[in-house]
Amino acid sequence: MRVSHPVRVAAESSGFLSRMVKTEIGSVEACVFRKPLLKVPGKGLAADSETAICGLLAEICGVDEHPALTVPLAACQACCQSHKPSKTHPNSIVASLLVGLAERIVRENGTPSCSVEKAAKLGAWAEKCLPAVSFDEDDTQDSARKQYGHLAGIVADDIERVLPIPAESTSHPQGHVRNWSVGITTAPRRLPTLQSCAESVIQAGWKDPVLFLDGEVAIPEAFSSLNFCHRTPALGAFPNYFLSLSELYMRRPHADAFMLIQDDAVFVPSDATKHYLERVLWPWDGPCMASLYCSKKYNQSTAGWHLFPESWVWGAVAFVFSNAAVKQILTSPALLAHRSQPGRDGLSKIDVVLGQIAKEQDIPLIFPSPSLVQHIGTTSTIWDHARAVNARYADQFIGDLLPST
Amino acid sequence: MTGARNAGEPKQSSGPEGLGYTLWRYDGAQWHIKKDCPVEGAMASLPPTVPGEFDGQLRATSCVLAS
Numbered sequence: 018m019r020v021s022h023p024v025r026v027a028a029e030s031s032g033f034l035s036r037m038v039k040t041e042i043g044s045v046e047a048c049v050f051r052k053p054l055l056k057v058p059g060k061g062l063a064a065d066s067e068t069a070i071c072g073l074l075a076e077i078c079g080v081d082e083h084p085a086l087t088v089p090l091a092a093c094q095a096c097c098q099s100h101k102p103s104k105t106h107p108n109s110i111v112a113s114l115l116v117g118l119a120e121r122i123v124r125e126n127g128t129p130s131c132s133v134e135k136a137a138k139l140g141a142w143a144e145k146c147l148p149a150v151s152f153d154e155d156d157t158q159d160s161a162r163k164q165y166g167h168l169a170g171i172v173a174d175d176i177e178r179v180l181p182i183p184a185e186s187t188s189h190p191q192g193h194v195r196n197w198s199v200g201i202t203t204a205p206r207r208l209p210t211l212q213s214c215a216e217s218v219i220q221a222g223w224k225d226p227v228l229f230l231d232g233e234v235a236i237p238e239a240f241s242s243l244n245f246c247h248r249t250p251a252l253g254a255f256p257n258y259f260l261s262l263s264e265l266y267m268r269r270p271h272a273d274a275f276m277l278i279q280d281d282a283v284f285v286p287s288d289a290t291k292h293y294l295e296r297v298l299w300p301w302d303g304p305c306m307a308s309l310y311c312s313k314k315y316n317q318s319t320a321g322w323h324l325f326p327e328s329w330v331w332g333a334v335a336f337v338f339s340n341a342a343v344k345q346i347l348t349s350p351a352l353l354a355h356r357s358q359p360g361r362d363g364l365s366k367i368d369v370v371l372g373q374i375a376k377e378q379d380i381p382l383i384f385p386s387p388s389l390v391q392h393i394g395t396t397s398t399i400w401d402h403a404r405a406v407n408a409r410y411a412d413q414f415i416g417d418l419l420p421s422t
Numbered sequence: 423m424t425g426a427r428n429a430g431e432p433k434q435s436s437g438p439e440g441l442g443y444t445l446w447r448y449d450g451a452q453w454h455i456k457k458d459c460p461v462e463g464a465m466a467s468l469p470p471t472v473p474g475e476f477d478g479q480l481r482a483t484s485c486v487l488a489s
Contacts, residue, residue, distance in 0.1 A: 088476075095475040113480040144457075147482040149443040155472040156481055183423040300423065315426065323426040383423065 045093045050076075054087065069093060074114055077104055078122070078139060079130050085118040100159040107146050109156040115143035151313070154412075161210060161393040167421040168285050169220070173293040176285075179418050180293075180385050183322045185300035192299040197291075198269035199223045200261050203280035204231040204251060210281045210393055212237045221284035222291025223276070227268070229261035253364030258333070259352060266343050274298055276337045282310065282390045284335075285416045290389065294337070297322065304342035304380040306371070310334035311388035313412045325382040329372030335390040336371065342380050349374045387413035442485040448474025453481070460485040 045051060050072035071088045075081060096102065096110035107115060119140030127133040150156045186192070201218060203211045211234065218226050227244045228236060232251030236243075246264060248257060258277065265275045284290050299305050300322075312331035317323050338346065346352065355370045356363045375382045388411035441464035445457040453469045460466065464485040474481065 091476040092479070095479075109481065110475075110479070113478065116480055117478050144445065144480075144482075147445070147480060149482045149484040152467040152469065152483045153471045157475070185423055317424075317426055319424065322423050324423050325426050384426070386426075 045090070045097050048093060048097055051093055071111075071114065073102060073104065073107070073111060074118055077107070077111075077115060078118060078136070080118075080122070080128055081130065083118065083122070083128065085114075085121045088114055095157050098159070099157040100161065107143065109147050112143045112146040115146075116140050119143065160391065161213065163391075163393075163416075165217075165283075165285055165416045168416060168419055169287050171285065171287045171289045171419055173289045173296065175419055176289055176293040176389075176415065177296070179320060179415055180387065180389070181321045182293075182296050183300050183383075186297045186322075189300055189302075192302060194273040194295050194298045196269065196272045197223060197274050197276060198265040198272040199225070199276045199278070200227040200229055200265050201278045201280055202229045202231065202254075202257050202261050203234050204254065204257070205234055206280075209235075212239070213393065214278065214280045214282055215240050215243075217283040217286055218278060220286035220288070222288030226278070227261075227265065229257055229264070231257040253361075255356060255364050255367055255370070258367045259347070259356075262338070262343060263347055266347065271340070273340060274337050275340070275343045276309075276335065277333075278335045278390075279333060281393050282334045283393055283416075284309075284390055285419065294389075298337060299339050300383070301381075303339070304345050304378070305339045306342045306346075306375060306380055306382050307337045308332065308335065308382065308384040309337065309389040310392060311384050311386045311411055311413065312392075315384065315386065316413050317386035320387060322383050322385050325372075325375075325384055327372075328369070328376045329382055330369050332392065333368040333371055334392050345378050345380060346371070346374055349378065351377065385415075387411070387415050387418055389415055391416060441487065443482045444485060446470055446481045446483065448477065448479040448481070450474075450477040456480065460488075463488055 052070040052072060054068050054070065067090045068087050069090070070086050071093075074086050074088070075083075080086065092110055092114060096108060099108040099110055102108040102111040119136045122128055122131050122136035123133050123140070127136065131139075148156050199218070201211070201215060203214075211228075215226065215228070215237070216239075225243060227246065228240065230236070230245055230247045231253070232249065234247075236245065246261070248260075251257075252260070262275065262277050265272075265277065269275075294309075298307060308325075308329065310332050314331045315325070351370060351374050355366070372382070374380070391411050391414045442460035444455060444459065444466040446453040446469065447456040448454075453474065455466065458466050465488040467483045467486045470481050470483060
């Protein structure tokens, strides 16, 4: 492994974002792919015309002209409110339109620039780009756009009113966490979330998280003072996670709590979160682990902290480990056994392995419902087209339930 | 601290695998099944409750366990 200094940039950016810098992000007028069709006499093209040509569809298909490149304004509006699409990662609106375009080209036996075979492949690919959401979920929503700045002034008591502290924690004050070792794992994403994540972690009270960079990741300038570990070439999510956990222990072996956060997690932007957690953790001596993230799959009918009885599988977004737990996990044979699986099998499923180890070694795993952390990953670093939707999303997040201050 | 409910669900991967999916097409007013791809033992979920934005919009929903 070669350790080097990653590139530091002034702000997160993508080529698409930089082109929209002077106009409101999310507005139809700002879309660089949209070519309005309606001509207003004496005034040229009108940007709010009811139909337009979608240049991104044309680019993906390699077709210059086709009736199906014409899209309604409603589609453009929905697309601009969703996460930014690209040629390789269309959002669900672009994917829908692409399936329609591909089907028409196939029915027409191809075009000079798009054969039937190419169109069929594009259509199948576009279909796979549609995230499989729950029936009551909107697949166009971009969770990364939500802001929680209105909660900056909350205190721990506010959180406690929504998420009661377990009786075990109240009666075990000697177990309260005072020393933390905190890290954030990150890897290249088309739509980076590291800035949002790191900002929220620092605002939530942990001022010096260590950044564990797997591959070529740019550290936003605002975080240039943070300690970091840069792995190059990239190792993969699973190895990065457990090497990072090991380093958190090596850096602070006597910490009461080790928290490892994935870079697409966001906390409520108030240090009330840290103060609140120091009232909750740990409810008993010995090994214990807490997922601060509660997937939709694990919602409970009663608000509070719960003990997970089975093997956890939905999300390693933000886990906290007691000192005893981290030692058990890092020395577990299951860790090495999983990594030794062939090919890419040993590079993912962090949550599944953590859940397996917790179950096998009787490490209590607790979690809050509603979730203390939201999962905002629009593009996954592990799965080609997975997004934070459906079970990979907290539909009960404390940031949406707390009153403004 | 209470034990969590919903602990009886079958184990599933945290990755994109699952029970399959159903592809729905919006006609401007309602969603209709365009393609149904459940795995064995699964079936299409309820139709999407969030309306579409335009005629021709597609949405994929996760399949659910067959009762």
